[in-house]
Amino acid sequence: MIKREIVSVIVPVYNVELYLEKCIQSILNQTYNALEIIIVNDGATDLSEEICMKYAQQDSRIILINQKNAGLSAARNSGIRNASGKYIMYIDSDDWIDNDCIEKCIKEIQKDENLDIVLFPYIKEYKQKKVVVKLFDLDTLYFNQEQTKEFLLKSLFGPTNSINPLKIDNLSTAWGKLYRRSILNEVEFTDTKKISVEDSYYNVQVFYHAKCCKYISNTFYHYRKTNPISLTKNYNLEKAYLRENMYAVKREFVTDKGLGEEFENALNNRVIINLFAIIYGLVCSNISYKTKVKYCKEVLNREIYKKAFKQFSLDELEFKWKCFYWLCRQKKHTIIIFVLNSLILIKRRGVYSEK
Known part of the structure; x- marks a missing residue:
């Protein structure tokens, strides 16, 4: 009972x-x-x-x-x-x-x-x-x-x-x-x-x-999740940058609690891995293609990602993700937007399924 x-x-x-x-x-x-x-x-x-x-x-x-x-x-x-x-x-x-x-x-x-x-x-x-x-x-x-x-x-x-x-x-x-x-x-x-x-x-x-x-x-x-690829009317790049504040408070937590290097490395991995969510959200918006490329370039040029990539290893990634984050590391913003934009167009036609 x-x-x-x-x-x-x-x-x-x-x-x-x-x-x-x-x-x-x-x-x-x-x-x-x-x-x-x-x-x-x-x-x-x-x-x-x-x-x-x-x-x-x-x-x-x-x-x-x-x-x-x-x-x-x-x-x-x-x-x-x-x-x-x-x-x-x-x-x-x-x-x-x-x-x-x-x-x-x-x-x-x-x-x-x-x-x-x-x-x-x-x-x-x-x-x-x-x-x-x-x-x-x-x-x-x-x-x-x-x-x-x-x-x-x-x-x-x-x-x-x-x-x-x-x-x-x-x-x-x-x-x-x-x-x-x-x-x-x-x-x-x-x-x-x-x-x-x-x-x-x-x-x-x-x-x-x-x-x-x-x-x-x-x-x-x-x-x-009513619509798997719903369009947002606008894309707020500043909101994406607010994630950097989250990384900062988590980093402070690691320091305050003495959690150590492994936690710092895990957080560094998150900084890089979250790039996909940021850029994917950008590509799913209904802003112009040219603006998507521009915003992607701005994101990849942020100092936080430059530093994080120096400690980030691609070894643990599947091939498709290894390709994506390699392109991010090399700042190939035009290619990234073109590929993701194409995949989303295919997905909207019902060909691409979520894994």
């Missing part, structure tokens, strides 16, 4: 009227019902607030917080400050979870007082296909305190072997995990306006304090 400890589920909401009900319903349908559902309406301007109010009136487990728009990080921080549960789970408001997700996580974490985080896989939900993302090859994995530090924590800084740019952030997300509340004390999400990506650094701070972690593969988080 599972002891019915409260799980606080934090759901930040902003303009997701089309998907919000599916998200909330998946939480209400959980086989584990000792829940505190904290919905933070971050100043939504569509019908999201009305939907939240409707469900809050129907189920007393829902706590609705309305605030002025301040961004995802601020919404999650509001949620955690108002949470009273022994355990915490984050769910984004356009996503959903399996009906037995929380129960399966609770079973694991209540069996071991040293277990602080349960991780589970996710499914990328596109309109016409699903892509299952298993975090590890084995069905279950247990990480003691030393293994949590040497593998999971280090992976949040960057890869050290078997480098795959498409998998570099599989562990970084705040969702897809059940956290023991006690290890989250005094840890908050940093505003994306300061570091571009909030989840990775948040988990760095959390996993540093974790005793043990466990991975289970028999339940899923469903991550909505």
Whole structure:
């Protein structure tokens, strides 16, 4: 019999009227019902607030917080400050979870007082296909305190072997995990306006304090990816440069905690590997081809990449990635944009499939 400890589920909401009900319903349908559902309406301007109010009136487990728009990080921080549960789970408001997700996580974490985080896989939900993302090859994995530090924590800084740019952030997300509340004390999400990506650094701070972690593969988080290659109206190069602030705070963390050279090398690998995400986002935008080439040149000329490439080895990369990062190292911006632009055009025609 599972002891019915409260799980606080934090759901930040902003303009997701089309998907919000599916998200909330998946939480209400959980086989584990000792829940505190904290919905933070971050100043939504569509019908999201009305939907939240409707469900809050129907189920007393829902706590609705309305605030002025301040961004995802601020919404999650509001949620955690108002949470009273022994355990915490984050769910984004356009996503959903399996009906037995929380129960399966609770079973694991209540069996071991040293277990602080349960991780589970996710499914990328596109309109016409699903892509299952298993975090590890084995069905279950247990990480003691030393293994949590040497593998999971280090992976949040960057890869050290078997480098795959498409998998570099599989562990970084705040969702897809059940956290023991006690290890989250005094840890908050940093505003994306300061570091571009909030989840990775948040988990760095959390996993540093974790005793043990466990991975289970028999339940899923469903991550909505409505369009696999959606166009953005504009490409904000300055936002891409904000990643450099994230690298800076992670580097400071390595120094402050005395984590050592291996962590510094992992972070250096991340600096280079993230170039793909930056340039791919650039190519997927609807700015002109000429501007894409110009921006790519600007990125590759940044001093941070010049320095990082001096320590970066191509040896651990598959051939296609070795080619890409060799072109980046040589600053072949025109070739890079031409090749990626061509691949994306093929993908939009349904020929190129995600691996």
